[in-house]
Each structure stands twice: as structure tokens, then as C-alpha cells.
Amino acid sequence: MSTAGVRGVRESGAFGPFGGQFAPETLMPALSELEDAWEAAQTDPVFRAELDALLRDYVGRETPLTLAPRLSERLGGAQIWLKREDLAHTGAHKINNAIGQVLLARRMDKPRIIAETGAGQHGVATATACARFGIECIVYMGAEDVRRQALNVFRMNLLGAEVVPVESGARTLKDAINEAIRDWVTNVRTTHYLIGSAIGPHPYPMIVRELQSCIGREARDQMVEQIGRLPDAAIACVGGGSNAIGLFHPLVDDPVRLIGVEAAGEGLNARHAATLTGGSPGVLHGTRTYVLQNDDGQITEAHSISAGLDYPGVGPEHAWLMQTERAEYVSITDDEALDGLKLLSETEGIIPALETAHAIAYAAKVAPAMSQDQHILIGLSGRGDKDVEIVRDALAQRGG
Amino acid sequence: MTHTGSDRGPNAGATLGARYRQAFAAAESGGDTLVFPFLTAGFPTPEETPELIRAALRGGAAGLEIGVPFSDPIADGPVHQTAYTQALAAGASLDTALDAVRAARESAPDAPLTLMGYLNPFLAAGATDQASDDLPGAAVGEPLAPLARMAADAGVDGMIIVDLPVEESDAAREVLAEHGISLIYLLAPTSTPQRIATVAEKATGFIYLVSLTGVTGAREQVAADFEQFVGRVRALTDTPLAVGFGISRRQHVVEVGKLVPAAIIGSALTNTIASAPADGCVAAVEQYLEVVTGRRSEETSA
Ligand SMILES: Cc1ncc(COP(=O)(O)O)c(C=O)c1O
Numbered sequence: 251m252s253t254a255g256v257r258g259v260r261e262s263g264a265f266g267p268f269g270g271q272f273a274p275e276t277l278m279p280a281l282s283e284l285e286d287a288w289e290a291a292q293t294d295p296v297f298r299a300e301l302d303a304l305l306r307d308y309v310g311r312e313t314p315l316t317l318a319p320r321l322s323e324r325l326g327g328a329q330i331w332l333k334r335e336d337l338a339h340t341g342a343h344k345i346n347n348a349i350g351q352v353l354l355a356r357r358m359d360k361p362r363i364i365a366e367t368g369a370g371q372h373g374v375a376t377a378t379a380c381a382r383f384g385i386e387c388i389v390y391m392g393a394e395d396v397r398r399q400a401l402n403v404f405r406m407n408l409l410g411a412e413v414v415p416v417e418s419g420a421r422t423l424k425d426a427i428n429e430a431i432r433d434w435v436t437n438v439r440t441t442h443y444l445i446g447s448a449i450g451p452h453p454y455p456m457i458v459r460e461l462q463s464c465i466g467r468e469a470r471d472q473m474v475e476q477i478g479r480l481p482d483a484a485i486a487c488v489g490g491g492s493n494a495i496g497l498f499h500p501l502v503d504d505p506v507r508l509i510g511v512e513a514a515g516e517g518l519n520a521r522h523a524a525t526l527t528g529g530s531p532g533v534l535h536g537t538r539t540y541v542l543q544n545d546d547g548q549i550t551e552a553h554s555i556s557a558g559l560d561y562p563g564v565g566p567e568h569a570w571l572m573q574t575e576r577a578e579y580v581s582i583t584d585d586e587a588l589d590g591l592k593l594l595s596e597t598e599g600i601i602p603a604l605e606t607a608h609a610i611a612y613a614a615k616v617a618p619a620m621s622q623d624q625h626i627l628i629g630l631s632g633r634g635d636k637d638v639e640i641v642r643d644a645l646a647q648r649g650g
Numbered sequence: 651m652t653h654t655g656s657d658r659g660p661n662a663g664a665t666l667g668a669r670y671r672q673a674f675a676a677a678e679s680g681g682d683t684l685v686f687p688f689l690t691a692g693f694p695t696p697e698e699t700p701e702l703i704r705a706a707l708r709g710g711a712a713g714l715e716i717g718v719p720f721s722d723p724i725a726d727g728p729v730h731q732t733a734y735t736q737a738l739a740a741g742a743s744l745d746t747a748l749d750a751v752r753a754a755r756e757s758a759p760d761a762p763l764t765l766m767g768y769l770n771p772f773l774a775a776g777a778t779d780q781a782s783d784d785l786p787g788a789a790v791g792e793p794l795a796p797l798a799r800m801a802a803d804a805g806v807d808g809m810i811i812v813d814l815p816v817e818e819s820d821a822a823r824e825v826l827a828e829h830g831i832s833l834i835y836l837l838a839p840t841s842t843p844q845r846i847a848t849v850a851e852k853a854t855g856f857i858y859l860v861s862l863t864g865v866t867g868a869r870e871q872v873a874a875d876f877e878q879f880v881g882r883v884r885a886l887t888d889t890p891l892a893v894g895f896g897i898s899r900r901q902h903v904v905e906v907g908k909l910v911p912a913a914i915i916g917s918a919l920t921n922t923i924a925s926a927p928a929d930g931c932v933a934a935v936e937q938y939l940e941v942v943t944g945r946r947s948e949e950t951s952a
Contacts, residue, residue, distance in 0.1 A: 270786030272769055272813045274725040276838040276863060278845065418731055424722065431724040436864040438840060531789075533769045533813065534722065538786040546743045547774025548721040566786075 263452020265570035315472035328620035342632030344375035350461035352379040355442035368423035369558035370402025372446030377411035387411040392422040420551040447490025448565035451536030462496025483507035486629035491565035493631040513554035514581035521553035524581040555584035556604035603632035674890035683907030684712035688916035692742020700753035709939025718767030727867030755805030766810040791821020798829040808832035850887030869896035
């Protein structure tokens with residue numbers, strides 16, 4: 251099988267048979283405009299310098315690479331390293347993308363920014379980046395997520411953003427994206443849609459990947475600096491897949507196992523959000539990728555304890571990495587994720603986001619079978635402060 | 651997969667776009683503006699759809715757009731979102747839409763009938779889960795073949811796929827054309843001259859002009875820049891044009907009828923059905939069509 255498209259987006263925005271631009275006509279010129287603006291920005295040293303300065307002085311990059319000695323010892327196998335996106339400003343990797351796209355929106359003279367959010371992390375990151383530049387910001391959020399992530403709604407409001415609860419469908423991330431796209435269809439001339447993951451029509455999956463690739467580039471250098479070589483495996487959680495592709499992309503040509511961890515929710519035979527493991531190819535939100543769907547091609551509702559993984563689609567590049575067998579995709583249940591969250595908290599004094607806890611939980615499964623001179627790199631995509639209430643309730647419900 | 655003769659529907663061959671040509675020619679040579687109502691298959695229930703279709707045709711519909719409901723309609727406003735949700739909850743599927751087409755074809759042998767919807771439910775009739783090395787646009791061609799065959803058998807003339815822009819459409823257009831079905835392209839006020847030219851080159855049947863920059867839904871007025879938009883498209887193509895999105899009143903039909911030969915009415919009709927008494931949907935649809943086609947004056951309809 252050809253691997254064309256693994257490393258780069260082909261001209262049409264394709265990752266093999268995945269990706270593309272399945273968007274309403276009204277949006278197509280805006281997608282071209284975005285692609286042009288991105289290309290121009292790439293070759294503009296002023297853009298690069300401005301972005302680098304913001305990432306350093308505002309976001310706090312580079313983020314540390316932390317050895318997890320007590321976790322490694324507890325698991326009794328591979329050495330575990332954590333790439334600390336939880337220490338980036340606003341507490342997750344989402345800010346890397348938000349800052350970059352806000353700079354792009356400024357280049358395109360779009361005075362209004364809209365975004366969707368699931369956990370609220372991308373909404374907070376977008377509201378933050380917009381506040382930094384004084385740009386109007388509207389965040390669409392499923393009403394169910396507004397309830398689950400009340401603290402993040404308040405944070406967005408503090409940052410000056412307007413949060414619009416979305417009442418359609420399951421009232422979660424998918425529905426928030428639908429509503430954001432409808433807003434964009436209506437206000438496309440003045441508005442940039444700041445999508446929060448490596449999903450959507452071309453050029454979004456490519457742009458988001460590039461803006462998140464600082465995670466993998468830094469981690470690569472830091473691993474070499476620490477142990478003189480690359481890790482044996484890199485593990486990241488996959489919702490839409492932005493932190494995972496940011497970690498994987500700079501390692502894709504190296505002999506490193508790449509493992510994406512999806513949310514198995516209540517189990518793969520019950521309600522879940524494991525799109526690659528439990529879905530099939532389809533077209534959703536402007537891209538051809540794996541989706542959760544019924545026999546009639548209707549998209550089914552995803553479920554995960556973590557709002558940020560609660561999405562029935564996935565970035566098209568992950569679908570291609572799976573088809574070409576360059577990356578493996580596995581899944582972790584709600585229960586296992588809770589265990590992963592407790593494990594990291596107790597052993598390392600780091601409370602991860604529930605999304606991230608899926609990656610921890612899977613590492614805990616594979617590390618014991620590996621030897622002590624092997625190394626696992628985990629993308630620690632975010633911190634768990636936003637989740638403590640949900641975790642408290644879930645632990646109380648299952649008795650600890 | 652190659653198409654054998656037996657794969658080809660009864661529409662195949664020289665008939666591609668024939669019913670559209672005939673209907674638009676009549677309108678363009680001085681006939682009435684064509685009114686194509688959009689009806690969601692399965693709304694309010696699958697059982698009622700065929701009767702509503704017959705009512706629309708009795709009321710003066712020149713043809714029909716039959717909507718296939720989708721769980722995630724990103725180009726639709728609240729009225730159609732609600733109609734799709736309700737139709738899906740009532741058990742609507744692609745079969746409901748094809749039954750509706752058959753009912754329409756039986757009552758109106760010459761009326762152009764168009765299926766309208768989003769790509770994913772259309773793909774589901776085919777095998778989508780084979781690994782493929784094609785580009786995305788090519789990968790969505792072949793899975794449409796089973797649907798194209800069924801649609802052609804039912805009497806469909808064309809398909810509007812809201813989320814299939816011209817860039818990704820070559821394989822789909824070819825597969826549909828093999829079954830005698832036109833892929834109907836959309837153009838929007840935001841479409842650039844270059845895009846208009848590309849669509850003009852590939853279009854068969856008619857081109858659907860989205861009257862406004864926005865989602866579906868009834869509006870008070872026809873968009874102010876619509877005339878200018880039509881002019882930009884007209885300058886580049888002779889393909890028949892129809893206008894949709896926002897059209898709700900007789901006066902809108904008269905107004906746009908001066909510029910284009912056909913008007914598509916969706917949300918306003920859906921509203922009419924939604925607000926009719928449970929046993930009054932059929933009469934409401936027929937009467938609404940009589941009004942917007944000018945067969946009955948607005949005052950007497952109240
Ligand atoms: C901390 C954290 N990790 C991961 C995700 C999942 O997104 P993605 O798969 O795009 O990285 C989210 C989404 O909200 C998140 O907040």
C-alpha cells in the first residue's frame with residue numbers, strides 16, 4: 251500500500267482516501283482563503299516570529315518533559331515520560347492551536363471568532379487567545395457539556411467570551427460543531443471558525459496538526475537529550491486527535507510505536523466514543539474519516555466520561571495512520587480512565603484531565619510487559635482541575 | 651467495479667436531465683415560474699409522506715425536492731433540523747424517500763424529481779468500509795452506485811448533495827450519470843467567478859442558487875444582492891437556474907421569477923405542515939402550493 255500522504259497533506263487535502271473538503275458551497279471560498287492565508291503565513295518570517303514569541307512568553311513553551319519514577323516503578327516495566335501540556339497556559343494543549351489560528355484570523359482581517367468546545371478546554375483556550383488580541387469570541391457548547399463543565403463556562407465568561415448552549419442532538423461536542431458550522435455559513439465573510447481539533451474540511455486537519463506539532467518536536471529533542479535516543483512508544487488520547495497528531499507527526503518516520511487511545515465509554519458493546527476501533531468510514535463535519543453511524547448512515551451518539559473525547563468522528567489523518575498500520579488505536583473504558591487518573595495523581599502528584607487519563611490507563615496496561623530499559627512517552631494533554639467534580643461523583647458512585 | 655448493463659437504471663443514456671430540460675424550457679418560454687416544494691421524507695411520519703407529495707402536486711408543484719433526513723444537517727436552520735429529528739424518530743430512512751419518489755412519479759410522469767440530502771446517508775446504501783487508496787472524492791463515488799440504481803428505478807432525475815462541493819464530485823457525478831441521474835450543483839453568493847465557471851462546466855439538470863449567505867429557513871425578504879448574484883452566474887452559463895433558501899411567499903416567487911425560471915420552497919412548507927392540525931396537513935400543503943404558485947390568492951386562503 252502506498253504511504254503517500256502519511257507525512258504530508260496532498261494537494262487536495264487528502265490523507266489517502268480520508269480527509270478532503272465535504273463542505274457546503276457557501277463555505278468553500280472561505281476554506282480556500284484560509285488555505286492561502288496559512289500558506290502565506292508559513293513563508294512569512296514575521297508570522298513565525300510572532301507565533302514563536304507568543305508560544306514562549308505567553309503560553310510558556312517549551313513545556314517540560316518529566317520522568318515519572320514512582321509510576322514507572324509501580325508498573326514495574328518501561329520507564330515512563332510525560333510531555334507536560336498540562337503546564338501550558340490554560341492547562342492543556344488546546345492553546346497551541348488557538349493562538350496560531352487567532353494570528354491567522356488577524357491576517358485575514360476577520361474581526362469575529364467562533365469555536366466549539368466539548369470539555370471547555372478549547373473554548374477556554376480560544377477565549378484566552380481572543381482576549382489577548384481583543385477579538386470578539388463566541389463559543390458553542392452542548393447544553394449537556396455546559397452542565398458537566400460549569401467551571402469552564404465561567405472561565406470563558408470571565409475571559410469575555412459569549413458561551414452559547416446548544417440544545418440539539420445529544421447536546422454535546424458533535425452538536426456544538428454543527429451549530430458553529432451553521433454560524434459560519436451565515437457569517438462567513440466576517441468570521442473565522444477556530445476549530446479545536448484535527449478534524450473538519452481541509453485545510454483544518456493540516457493546520458491544527460502543524461500548530462500542535464510543537465508537542466512532538468519538543469518531546470523528540472527532550473527525549474534525545476535525556477536518554478540519548480527516542481522512546482520505544484508514544485501514547486496519546488484521541489478525541490478529534492489533535493494532541494495525538496501533534497505528538498505523533500514529528501515521530502512518524504522514526505522507529506517509534508505510535509498508540510492512540512480512544513474512549514471506550516461503558517464498553518465497546520455499549521455506549522462509547524471509540525470511533526476508529528468501533529466505527530466505519532463515512533463523512534462528517536466536512537471530512538471523510540471514521541465515524542460512529544448506524545446502517546442508514548445516521549451518526550450515532552458518542553459517550554465518554556470525558557467531554558473532550560465524546561465525539562463520533564476523528565481526525566482523518568488518524569484514519570489513514572490506522573489504515574496504513576503506522577499507528578495503533580486502542581480504547582479505554584470510563585472505569586479504566588478513572589483508575590488511570592487516580593494512579594497518576596497518587597504516584598506523581600499530577601492530576602491529569604480525564605481525557606489524558608485514557609492514555610495513562612493504556613500505558614499502565616503495556617508498561618509492565620516491557621523491560622526497564624524501554625521508554626514510553628505519554629502526551630500529558632491537560633490537567634484535571636476541570637474534572638474533579640465529575641471524578642468525585644463517579645468515584646462515589648462506584649465506591650472509590 | 652465496472653457497471654454492467656443490468657446495473658443501469660431505466661433512466662440511463664440519452665435521458666440524462668430530460669425532465670429538467672423540458673420543464674425549464676416551458677418556464678423560460680413564457681410559462682409560469684416553476685415551483686419545486688421541498689418535502690422531508692418521513693415528516694411528520696413516513697406514512698403521511700406519499701399523500702403530502704400528491705397534495706403538493708395537486709396544488710401546482712412543477713416538480714419536487716425530496717429531502718432525506720440526516721442527524722447532522724450543518725446547512726439547515728432550526729425548522730429542518732426539527733423536521734429531520736422528528737422524521738428519524740418516526741423511523742424514516744432512505745427507503746421512505748424512495749417510496750415518496752415512487753408515489754410522485756406515479757402521479758406526475760413528467761415532473762422533475764430531485765433527491766436532496768447530505769452525503770453520509772447516501773453512502774450508507776453502498777459498501778463504505780473497504781480499505782481504499784483513492785483520494786477522498788474518488789472514495790465516495792462507487793459507494794453511491796447501489797443508491798443510484800434504486801433511485802433511478804424509483805424515478806429520480808437528479809440529486810442535490812449539500813456537502814459534496816464540485817472539488818470532490820467527479821466520481822459521484824459519473825456514477826450517478828451512469829444511472830441517468832444528474833448531480834445538481836449548488837452555488838452561493840460567496841461563490842467566486844472561478845468556482846461558478848467550474849460548476850457551469852460540470853452541471854447537468856439545473857444549478858441550485860442558494861439565495862443568501864446562511865442556512866435554510868424562511869425569510870421575510872429575498873436577499874438584496876440576489877439579482878446581482880444571478881447576473882454573475884448568468885454571465886457564465888446557460889444551464890437552467892433555480893433559487894432556494896428563504897423563499898416563502900407568493901410575492902417572493904413572483905420577484906425571483908423575473909430572474910430565474912424556478913423557485914424551491916422548503917422551510918415555509920415545513921412550517922405549514924408543522925402548524926397544521928394533525929388531520930389537516932394534506933389540505934394545508936395543497937392550499938399552500940395553490941397560493942405560492944398563484945392559483946389562489948393569498949386573501950382567500952386565510
Ligand atoms: C486535556 C485534553 N486532552 C485531549 C482532548 C481531546 O482532544 P484532541 O483529541 O483533539 O487532543 C481534550 C479536548 O477537549 C482535552 O481537553
